[in-house]
Amino acid sequence: MTMIDTAKDLQARYLDGVKTAQEQIVSYNERIADSVSGALPEFQAPFSEYLPSPAEVVETYYAFVGEMYEANKEFASRMVAAWERTEDAPAAAKETAKATAKKAAKK
Numbered sequence: 001m002t003m004i005d006t007a008k009d010l011q012a013r014y015l016d017g018v019k020t021a022q023e024q025i026v027s028y029n030e031r032i033a034d035s036v037s038g039a040l041p042e043f044q045a046p047f048s049e050y051l052p053s054p055a056e057v058v059e060t061y062y063a064f065v066g067e068m069y070e071a072n073k074e075f076a077s078r079m080v081a082a083w084e085r086t087e088d089a090p091a092a093a094k095e096t097a098k099a100t101a102k103k104a105a106k107k
Helices: 003-036 054-083 089-106
Strands: none
Touching: 054 089
């Protein structure tokens, strides 16, 4: 087993653990929300009509995180290409830059 295989195995185990914990937390919160749903009074926060819903906040945040992920992945790939010691590395970096510019122009 190579080091990369070992790292991938550890990442998979870690991710499984995170997902298991998240599922338990969601389940617990669902049970609590069901228990108190009729006991809590209706409440409207001041200026709430100007605030996004919690779902909108989550969607907006993770859309941004996804864009940042892609930008950082592209950056890291371009840095690796720039420092590779092969004759075609500069050409590969230029091709990656062109592809990135095309993606940005479409948005």
